[in-house]
Each structure stands twice: as structure tokens, then as C-alpha cells.
Amino acid sequence: MAVQIAVIDDWQDVARDVVDWSVLDSVGEVSFVHDYPADNETLAERLGSYEVICVMRERTWFDEDLLRRLPKLKLLVTGGMRNAALDFKAAATLGIQVCGTDSYKHAAPELTWALIMAATRNLVAEANALRAGLWQQGLGGDLHGKTLAILGLGSIGKRVAQFGQVFGMRVIAWSENLTSDAAAEVGVTYVSKQELFEQADVLSVHLVLSERSRGLVDAQALDWMKPTALLVNTARGPIVDEAALVKALQKNRLAGAALDVFEVEPLPEHHPFRTLENVLATPHVGHVSRENYQPFFSQMIEDIQAWSAGKPIRVFT
Structure with missing residues (x-):
């Protein structure tokens, strides 16, 4: 048979x-x-x-x-x-x-940068406004000279860091296993966990999902971030405390979030990430x-x- x-x-x-x-x-x-x-x-x-x-x-x-x-x-x-x-x-x-x-190793870093660029320059809102017959609705930002913070400097994190360096960004990184020497090998500055969140203009998550990483980006970590910062997650949804992130975004404690992964997938129909104006969300297409x-x-x-x-x-x- x-x-x-x-x-x-x-x-x-x-x-x-x-x-x-x-x-x-x-x-x-x-x-x-x-x-x-x-x-x-x-x-x-x-x-x-x-x-x-x-x-x-x-x-x-x-x-x-x-x-x-x-x-x-x-x-x-x-x-x-x-x-x-x-x-x-x-x-x-x-x-x-x-x-x-x-x-x-290429699809996820490229999608990460598509989200960073789109969120930084308000591309979705501007493109939708143009389709609606409008013109120049907002003011975007630049990346040159800003700080890119990488949470997890593995194979994908390193590639994201390299792209950031090409844009002229200062790149910092932290994870529990990362050392200053390993970071320096790829031109990245090793910092503490708190410094990573405090200094980030863009913080990008690139950890493997494990019991140690689950919920690592919690309310305390989000509270360390600048109100002008962007959080990007193309790794796994449960690494970020979703309830804490929703609360921070609703209160404008962060400038925004660009997300490709979620605690529950597909994302529930009435989830706040579907409607919050400071969220750019895609349906887990990083590897697609x-x-x-x-x-x-x-x-x-x-x-x-x-x-x-x-x-x-x-x-x-």
C-alpha cells in the first residue's frame, strides 16, 4: 500500500x-x-x-x-x-x-529591511493616499546616523546588521550568549540588554524561539525604549510580550512597530495590530x-x- x-x-x-x-x-x-x-x-x-x-x-x-x-x-x-x-x-x-x-538566510533579512524602510518613510500610508487622489500626507524619517539595535546576532541578525551598516547606521547588539569579541568581528558594538533598548532608534528581533527567549521583550524592556523608536519583529511572535506591546503602542510609548510574526497565527480578526495606526503588520511572509x-x-x-x-x-x- x-x-x-x-x-x-x-x-x-x-x-x-x-x-x-x-x-x-x-x-x-x-x-x-x-x-x-x-x-x-x-x-x-x-x-x-x-x-x-x-x-x-x-x-x-x-x-x-x-x-x-x-x-x-x-x-x-x-x-x-x-x-x-x-x-x-x-x-x-x-x-x-x-x-x-x-x-x-536571505528572505528574512530582506523582509526585515522592507518593513524598516516602509515604516520609517510611511510608505504604506503615502501609497494609499496617492491611490485615493491625495498627495504628500506626512513626514518620514531617515536611517543614516541612527542606531540599529539587534536582539540576537546570529546568521540572520548579522545580515540585518550588515544592511544597517550600508545605510550608515550605528549598529549595536545584545543576546545572552553574545560576546563583545563576536560582535566586533562583524563591526557591531556589544552592549548590555538595557543599553540595547535604551539606545535603539530601530530595534530588530532575531532570536530563536525558546523558553529562554519567550517573553524576553517584556513591559520593562519596552519601557526602556525611546518614544521615537521603532520595534521590528520578524523572528517569532512569542518573543515579544504582545499585551505589553499593544499597551505601549496604544499609549504612544513607541513611535511604532513593524511586525511579521504574532503570538497566534493567523492573527485573530479583531486583534489591535490590525487597526493600530502605528503598526505595520504583514502575515508572516518573512520566509515566503x-x-x-x-x-x-x-x-x-x-x-x-x-x-x-x-x-x-x-x-x-
Whole structure:
């Protein structure tokens, strides 16, 4: 009997077209499931017939309860080699193999800078005003000479920092594991956590979601920031205390926020981020590009082929 393979979390219905899934015909039957995440009972009904499930990183959460509700599941394939939404210990206990893919490092930094530029120059408001027959509605700002603060100077944070340097910005950074020497290697000044928030004209979040980073940008951190500062988050929503950020924006304690990620995704219909005038929000498209998806799904196919042949690759251990 053919192996039943599900590709989920593909909310835009693009996965079927960016790579040739027919190469898996000798392995099994591929289905594309476009529903948004739901409760475990619903997910178990939706996914219960599949032996292989391909997931986007940190969209649908596979905790121990859900994994136990999926007795046919033998292989989980995720984008990247890190996924806080998967219970790896439970998967191992249940005999479920978990494999990943390499990470593409360009899409997220480019989207970060699209948001920074758009928010700084009021581009959305100006473009919408022009479409409405109006002209020059507000006064934007420049980035040259301003301070770009990077929270998390990993591979993506470093690229964002490099772009900031090209714009003539002073770049500072902090994370719990960062050292002054590591920052200096890429021309960035290491500062303390409080100094990072206090000195930022633009603060951009580039941490991995973990129990240590969850809620790290809290009410105290936001209170340290200048009222003229912009907070940018293209990493993961739960790193920022969303309730505290909403309150700060409502009270104009910050000039604005540019956000691509949220505590709950898709963003609830009546969430304040949909209506606050000092928020520029996009629907988690930081990694959504053809150049990212082609290797992403191609390597998922490779993982399935290798697993089917009894020689799994890119295995989580």
C-alpha cells in the first residue's frame, strides 16, 4: 500500500507548484492540506491517515498529546533544523522519525529591511493616499546616523546588521550568549540588554524561539525604549510580550512597530495590530519566497526518499 504523505501549513497553496512532487510517486501519495492549525482533536481527525507529514517551522504544534493521537505517523519533516513546535522527546518515544532541511538566510533579512524602510518613510500610508487622489500626507524619517539595535546576532541578525551598516547606521547588539569579541568581528558594538533598548532608534528581533527567549521583550524592556523608536519583529511572535506591546503602542510609548510574526497565527480578526495606526503588520511572509521554498521543499522530498530507502538524512537527534 502506498505511503500517505501530507504537506500541511501551506496556507498559500503554493507548495505543489514550486517543486516536482511526482518524484515521490514510487514512495506514496502526496496530499496538500491547507487548513489553519486547530485543536488536537480536529488535527487528529485531519491528519490521522498519514504516515508522513511535512510541516512548516512553528506553524502547527505537535505536542505529545497530538503525536499520541496519530498512531500511523512514522515521519515528520520540518523546514530548517530547529522547530520549537515539535516535541522531539515524545516523537522519539513513539518511534516517529524527525528530519529537517537546510536554512535559507536571505528572505528574512530582506523582509526585515522592507518593513524598516516602509515604516520609517510611511510608505504604506503615502501609497494609499496617492491611490485615493491625495498627495504628500506626512513626514518620514531617515536611517543614516541612527542606531540599529539587534536582539540576537546570529546568521540572520548579522545580515540585518550588515544592511544597517550600508545605510550608515550605528549598529549595536545584545543576546545572552553574545560576546563583545563576536560582535566586533562583524563591526557591531556589544552592549548590555538595557543599553540595547535604551539606545535603539530601530530595534530588530532575531532570536530563536525558546523558553529562554519567550517573553524576553517584556513591559520593562519596552519601557526602556525611546518614544521615537521603532520595534521590528520578524523572528517569532512569542518573543515579544504582545499585551505589553499593544499597551505601549496604544499609549504612544513607541513611535511604532513593524511586525511579521504574532503570538497566534493567523492573527485573530479583531486583534489591535490590525487597526493600530502605528503598526505595520504583514502575515508572516518573512520566509515566503520562491527562492526559499524551492530548496525547502526539494529537501523535504529528499528526506522522504532517504527515509523510504531506510537511510534517513538530516535527522534530529
